[in-house]
Amino acid sequence: MLDDLNEEQRGAATASMHRPAVVLAGAGTGKTTTVTARLAWLVDEGLAPDRLLLLTFTRRAAREMVHRARQRLGPRSGGTVVGGTFHSVAHRLVRFHAEQLGLHESFTILDPSDAADLVDVVREDLGCADGTRRFPRKTTLVDIYSRTVNTQRPLSDVLTTWFPWCSDCCESMAEVFRTYVAEKRRLGLLDFDDLLLYWAALVGDDRTGRHITSRFDHVLVDEYQDVNAIQVAITDALAAQHRGLTVVGDDMQAIYSFRAADPSHLTDFPSRHPDAQVLRLECNYRSTRPILELSNTLAERARPPVRRRLRASRPGGCRAELVRCRDEAGEATAVADAIVALHEEGLALREQAVLVRTAHHSDLLELELARRHVPFVKYGGLRYLDTAHVKDFLAALRAASNVHDTPSWFRLLQLLDGIGPARARRIIDELACADVNLADAWPTPSVPESAREAGSRVLRAIRPSHEVRAGAHAELVLHAIEPLIRARYPHDTSRLDDLRELAAAASGFVQLVDFVSDLVLDGPRSSGDLAGPPHLDDDYLVISTIHSAKGLEWDAVHVLRVTDGAIPSDMALSDSTGLDEERRVFYVALTRARRVLRMSAPDRYYHRPNGRDDAYGYTKLSRFLDAAVLEHADTIRSAEPDPLAPAALGASPPSRRVEIDLDALWR
DNA sequence: GTTGGCTCGATTTTT
């Protein structure tokens, strides 16, 4: 079982299960293989698979590792390893213990944009934004709230450290957050952070805590460099009794500090657990030597320094290339050319990826690829759950699973003719005062004639007279709101197709509330993602933000916009830790490549991405590409053929001399 | 109160 592991990996896989272990695993050192092997080894040592808990960063990672561990063990293992993201495991636990936590049994989960909207309502109600002084916007407020909760530090500290420009609003902000917390509780709503908080509370409780922790013999945590203080508290508590805790991570790949993650949780692990075993994986199996040397050189500049230096194990390989292009359009052309050329050489599209710092960096390339009929799937960036029509439908589904979910009712009611924010609010208040079911008391006096019929239809779908399963329920709701969506977004049939796909996905669930929670916690990354990859046997390219590409690898990787302002992002430059993190983001991008690494950088950029004017500025190459790093890459200038060049026009020009004559003008 | 038309401004990364 351990034969195909190297010495380092075997040591990590078979480290004592009675003491905490921390595995410092560099990029491409076979981390997944090692975790998989450890799971299998633990089972082989006598632990039951379903008494192992695997916490990963994405569900994809959890599924893959559990699957591979089962393959490794073969048929003899009974049961399955319990795996998932922190949030999905938290969700399941909190639902089981809802009553004990004083929560509505059918609580719904707020996605981040709903949370922002609710904060915005509170902000309005309290009159914080009276226009006389600057008060943070809703998304900033949510960031501050989340940072405070996840670092478990007082608001005033958080403000002075990360948001100094609004520390004079501390008082009123505290009031907003107090009200926000109370409102969530009153309405049976939990945001993402609440899931972790309640989980921490459960394991922290004397009796329930013992009950939950006794459920597992060993806990494994992947990507530990990206955990925050609450997640540390949870995992430490889970392992307090049996001491079976394995954490795996790479501080050079810590790229989530904006979410209150702190890589020092990884690096300080041995001081928190003095009996911890420390294991290192430093032999890289992924990238060819030239690519690894480039990324190693970048890693040497990391702050705080990371002392590991990855050893190459793959011989040969060609050097990375830096392609300078005239502008962003030239970059799109050059990258599309390269992708097609590699494909011609026999490299499947699915073995290639395009990585970008922010989602819109690939806009032009996407157009270019569409023009050339190159299929691709894009990950990261704006979720399709955030589009207006999906939010409308989701609001209806949420209202159907939790009658108290006022924000959803607020949105849903406004889809009806003649109901705007004021009436929606009044209707909700009237029904809440009457202390009756919103659905049963309809219509109230405030409901205008124009909204009665459509409204009744929607409500009948939301509260069907007989018991229905999630799939059928979602179909009912969709059917009822379809005319409203049609009226609101005219000549757009693709929106309804999206919703039909979504409704179809509900059939995999019994309870609607489970479907809705699942959607919010691990929603589709793109429309079409619900049905899985577009055509499973089809070959397609991946375009991804660097963040979403973490943990993945491809034969060829194309990194776009390697210019200052993009990589590093100019949003991150206000302090030096931001710059340090951007360096790691770049490092993550480079280390995704197995044998071909192409970076591209346009010389000029247009101020308006899609504007008609031609104001542009000149870019500077990314500051991360200093001379020592560039030693390991070949810089080439992309040749952009001019369609007016004689060669492009076909025949070679006649050699006759052509002159101009202006003499007639001077008479 | 609602709705549609208008201008203006801002734009990371994600469970």
Add this chain to the structure above:
DNA sequence: TCGAGCCAAC
């Protein structure tokens, strides 16, 4: 380009 916020007409 897209959304948020403002204004005027119904």
